Amino acid sequence: MSTAYTVGDSTNIKWHEGSVSREEREKLLDQRGCVLWFTGLSGSGKSTVAYTLEHALAERGKLAYVLDGDNIRHGLNQNLGFTAADREENIRRIGEVSKLFAESGMITLVSFISPYRADRDRVRQRLAPGDFVEVYMKIPLEVCESRDPKGLYKAARAGKIKGFTGIDDPYEEPLQPELAMEVSKADGVMKAPEKMAGDILAYLESNGYLSCPKNR
DSSP: OOOOOTTTEEEOOOOOOOOSSHHHHHHTTTTTOOEEEEETTTTTSSHHHHHHHHHHHHTTTTOOEEEEHHTTTTTTTTTTOOOOOHHHHHHHHHHHHHHHHHHHOOOEEEEEOOOOOHHHHHHHHSSSSTTTEEEEEEOOOHHHHHHTTTTTHHHHHSSSSSOOBBBBBOOOOSOOSSSSEOBBBBTTTBHHHHHHHHHHHHHHHHHTSOOOOOOO
């Protein structure tokens, strides 16, 4: 007998199991699906490193995809603003999308400021153990503000943007990220994106994400 459920505001729905397992998909790809969650201030180099890593993975024959915060707001999250509630929903949605990607066997690179620790932790809790790899792009606020590639910090200081992370809205640093990339110290000298991508690639290699476990 089929049983329907109520989930959130949805009624009369039922979970359907597919006939192709995650293990079979990962075996086809010879890799382990996961979510690399790049978090950090605006201007910390999240997307630059994520796209550099995506290219490096493709060169090794590995399937990866970047989910970029700005790009996602052009479509899926275009109806969200930057209030605390909208930021929470922004991360909830992309967390669910990245979960689906990881379960398909994809190495998923998520580049979102994601300023609130609780929001990131909720995404981690939704994923299977080992699927969520938090990558903290560590950089002083002063360096990001001096770089200001999009002119956003200047606009925020002028009061033209409200609720801007690091200026009048907090950024909560990860407490125990799997990877902490020191993008720059106070001197403003930026580490090369290729070097950071290489370090992350080495982490993926040593932790078994770039091959399918033989016992599956």
